[in-house]
Structure formats: structure tokens, C-alpha cells
Amino acid sequence: MAKIETFLKSVVETNGFYRNVVSQNQISDPGNIMLYPILTRKHLQENRYNIFSDGYEKLYYAQQLISQSSSGTSGVPVYVYWDPKDYYCSMRVLWNKRLKYYGIHPYQKYVKFTLNSIVGGEYNDEIMWLKESPNVLNINRSSLRTPKDYRRLIEKIEEFEPKWLYIQPYILRKIVEAYITYNITPPPSISYVESVGELLPLELKDRAAKLYNAPVANMYGSEEMNGIAYECPFHQMHILSENVYVECQNITGTHPFGQGEAIITNLVNKAMPLIRYNQGDIITLENLYRPCPCGSTEPVVSKITGRVYENITVGELDLNPYMLLSTLSNINNQFNSILTSYRFEYSKSNRRLVCFIELTEQKKSWFENLKNEILSVLIPKIMSFGVTVDICHEEVHNWNSKHKILEILD
Structure with missing residues (x-):
């Protein structure tokens, strides 16, 4: 706890946002993390340019x-x-742990799966x-x-x-199935598989470990924090x-162990410190x-609830959530972060995909x-599915928990 106390006191000395937090909440001991309020995603959105420590805005x-x-x-x-x-x-x-546990060095060749990974055209997701x-x-x-994409x-x-x-379970499952379908053996060079971003089902972990004849490990992290658990x-x-x-935060309060929403403090980021940030995942911490x-x-994080992606399968095509997320992420960047939230709902019986978007209060007039713009990008991508698309305005978003990017209704 000494490291946490030192970090907190340093942040308060160098960060105006947290000096205000200490003042407004009448925190008598800035080194006591239990006295700080929870920082939500909404707080982070609204204070994107206010949480910089002294000198970092420049x-x-x-x-x-x-x-x-x-x-x-x-x-x-x-x-x-x-x-x-x-x-x-x-x-x-994280790299030190990879080396200690599995002999993995940063200079070794690896494959990673990301969104918007190709520099170039705004919506070019055809480049694999x-x-x-x-x-x-x-x-x-x-x-x-x-399936042909996975074969390639x-x-x-x-x-x-x-x-x-370095792979998400959604993609890992598809790759494992492709190896089996085409009766292909993975390259013997692969000696380790790291699962990230979603829940890794035990049966998939066992199948992948057997297929690759290599250890498969979970890494729990986020873009906000980097590595959290390994x-x-x-x-x-x-x-x-x-x-x-x-x-962990639950109905009884915030605790160092137990089950509840993950409340995380990064101890390294001095430019934009996140103290008691609500990650949104439900975890069990032992x-x-x-x-x-x-x-x-x-x-030990013994359980993570949530972080499961679904996909829409029509014939041989997969309308995967990463394509939907990539589309909205690109458009949001193009429009200078106009969206405060977005999600999709799909009705199998009607073959109808609805995108719900929430705009900042000042930009609601931009909805049409x-x-x-969203329709002009989405429709060409899913025409072959025979799926209709609609865009609706999301009036109220639940800021206290995560929802699925893609939810299948029936």
C-alpha cells in the first residue's frame, strides 16, 4: 500500500482535476485510496481534456x-x-511475466488481431x-x-x-475450426497462445492447447490500463x-477482495491518472x-463475467461484431468523437439490424x-446478408455497466 499512497499524493500535487476531487469530497488523507470517489466512463468522457497532469496538456x-x-x-x-x-x-x-512464465521475448515473431489495423483508407476493412x-x-x-477468409x-x-x-477467443475459435475443417496442422513454430479481450471458454482453451501443442494463457487487460492480470x-x-x-464494488461497498465491478487504479500513468476507475467488468477477486x-x-482474478461477443451467421457469411465496432469507431473518429455510446440489436426472425447511437447534447442536431453516414458505410457491407439496417437514437444509456456491442434478440 506504500506505493499506492506515494502515487496518490504525487498525483494530487501535480493534477488539478484530482486536487478538485480532494477538495470537493473533503478528503482528509490524499494517500488513502478508499476516500476517493469512483471514476466512471461518463466522467472520463466528459473530462477527456481536464484530467491531464500539470504540463501534459501542452x-x-x-x-x-x-x-x-x-x-x-x-x-x-x-x-x-x-x-x-x-x-x-x-x-x-506484462512482458516480464511473459518472459518468466512462457519464455516469450518482445523481439520474437507474433501475430496480433486488432481493429483499424491498416493505415490508409478511412473504411478499408477489405485488407486482411x-x-x-x-x-x-x-x-x-x-x-x-x-471460411475462405480463415483459410487464407x-x-x-x-x-x-x-x-x-495474441488473439481474441472469437477469432481463436474460428481459426481452430478452420484447421480442423481443412485438415491443416498449425506451424510448429507456435509455442504459446495468449487470449485477450473476451472470456475464454475452458473447452476452447483445451482444444487450442491440443491443436497447437502449446500453453494457452489468459491476459486480462484494457486500453485504459494495459495489463491488469495474467x-x-x-x-x-x-x-x-x-x-x-x-x-471490487458491489451493493455492500468497495472491497479489496470479493465479487463485483472491477474498480482499477493505474499506478504508472502520470500524464492522465485514472484513480478508482470503473472498468465495467464483473470480476471475482481472491x-x-x-x-x-x-x-x-x-x-487472483478467478472469474470475469461479461466480455462475450456474439455473431450473426447467414449461410457462409459471419457478420462479426468487430466489423460493426470498426465501422462505428471510424465514423466516430471522423466526426470528432460525436458519439457517447453505440450498440447493435439484431432480430433473426426479421433479419433486421438496428444501430442505437447516443450523441453528445450539443450535437443531437447532427443525428440525420x-x-x-453510418448507413452509407454499413449497407454495402451487409447487402449480401439480406439484412435490413436502421439507425435509432439512444435516449438513455446505462453508464454503470457494460452492454454487448451486438445483441441477438430472437
Whole structure:
């Protein structure tokens, strides 16, 4: 707790937003984290340019900060900024664990699956991959729609010969099925698979481990925090306490252990500190009463509720949520962060896809323009599905929990 106390006091000394938090909440001991209010995604949206610590706003306008944007399973866009040295310090915590547990180095070749991974045209999700550097093959996951796409993908992975994969369960399941369908063996170079972004079902984890003949580990993280918890070889997902401090909030209050919403404080980001940020996930956090066989004594995330993606399958086509998320993310960036939330609902019986969008109060008059822009992008992408599309205004968003980007109603 000494590290947390030191960090909090430093933040209050250098950050006007948190000086106001301390003053307005009459916090008598700025080093006591339990006295701070919960920071919600709405607070983060509304104070995007107010949470900078002293001197960092100038660096933001000089484009000298690293920007991380997130909507994930929440459909609520938020932006977090890092001083580059702090960002890499935060990432080093996770890399050290990868090396210790699984022998994975940053310079080894790997494949990652991201949104908006291809630099170029605004809505170009037809490009499937990009060799980002000699050791990184970046896959545009929104482009993966048909079995043939996955066949091309596994051929590209075979050609690249990576050491490991950084992959979401939704994509991992499709790739495993493609290997089985086409009776292809994965490249023997792959010695490790890291699952991120969603819940990894145990049956999929076992299938992937058998297929690749390699360990499959969970990494729980976010764009706002980087690594939060990481699975050791003994199947315990330990908190990365050098990077974050994690609490659980439920109806009885906020606690260091138990089940509830993940309340997370990043201990490294000095440019835009996030203290007691409501991540939105429901987790179960357990204390260790004896050291884990891996040597760690850090608390363990034993369960994460939520973070499950669904997809619409029509014939051989998959209308996957990553394509929908990519579309809205691109448009939101083009319109200078006009959206405060977005989500999709699909009716199987009517073959009707509805996109619900919520605009900032000052930009509600832009709804029709934005609606036409979204339709102009979405309709060509899903014409082959025989699916109708509509855009509706979301009047009230539940800020206290995540909702699914894509929800199938019947």
C-alpha cells in the first residue's frame, strides 16, 4: 500500500482535476485510496481534456503523448493518454511475466488481431493483414467473414512462422475450426497462445492447447490500463500489481477482495491518472493465503463475467461484431468523437439490424447526417446478408455497466 499512497499524493500535487476531487469530497488523507470517489466512463468522457497532469496538456497538443481509445464491449468510447516512457514502463510489467512464465521475448515473431489495423483508407476493412514490423503480423479482424477468409489467414500464418499468437477467443475459435475443417496442422513454430479481450471458454482453451501443442494463457487487460492480470503456468490469473491496484464494488461497498465491478487504479500513468476507475467488468477477486507454485503472492482474478461477443451467421457469411465496432469507431473518429455510446440489436426472425447511437447534447442536431453516414458505410457491407439496417437514437444509456456491442434478440 506504500506505493499506492506515494502515487496518490504525487498525483494530487501535480493534477488539478484530482486536487478538485480532494477538495470537493473533503478528503482528509490524499494517500488513502478508499476516500476517493469512483471514476466512471461518463466522467472520463466528459473530462477527456481536464484530467491531464500539470504540463501534459501542452504535450498533448504537440502530439507527444500516446493515445489509447477504447469502446470494447461497452460501446462507450473513451480516450486515455500516456507519456511514452510511462506507457512502455507499464507494458514492461506484462512482458516480464511473459518472459518468466512462457519464455516469450518482445523481439520474437507474433501475430496480433486488432481493429483499424491498416493505415490508409478511412473504411478499408477489405485488407486482411499488414506486416507491421519484421516480427509483427497485424491482422485486421473486421475483415474475417467467411471460411475462405480463415483459410487464407491460416496460410498466411503458416508463411509467417510466428512464435506466438495474441488473439481474441472469437477469432481463436474460428481459426481452430478452420484447421480442423481443412485438415491443416498449425506451424510448429507456435509455442504459446495468449487470449485477450473476451472470456475464454475452458473447452476452447483445451482444444487450442491440443491443436497447437502449446500453453494457452489468459491476459486480462484494457486500453485504459494495459495489463491488469495474467495467467501463470499453474492457471492462476494474478494481478499485475506493479501496474494496477484492483478493488471490487458491489451493493455492500468497495472491497479489496470479493465479487463485483472491477474498480482499477493505474499506478504508472502520470500524464492522465485514472484513480478508482470503473472498468465495467464483473470480476471475482481472491486473496492468496499461501504463495502460488509459480512464486507469486498477488491476488487472483478467478472469474470475469461479461466480455462475450456474439455473431450473426447467414449461410457462409459471419457478420462479426468487430466489423460493426470498426465501422462505428471510424465514423466516430471522423466526426470528432460525436458519439457517447453505440450498440447493435439484431432480430433473426426479421433479419433486421438496428444501430442505437447516443450523441453528445450539443450535437443531437447532427443525428440525420450521422445516420446517413453510418448507413452509407454499413449497407454495402451487409447487402449480401439480406439484412435490413436502421439507425435509432439512444435516449438513455446505462453508464454503470457494460452492454454487448451486438445483441441477438430472437
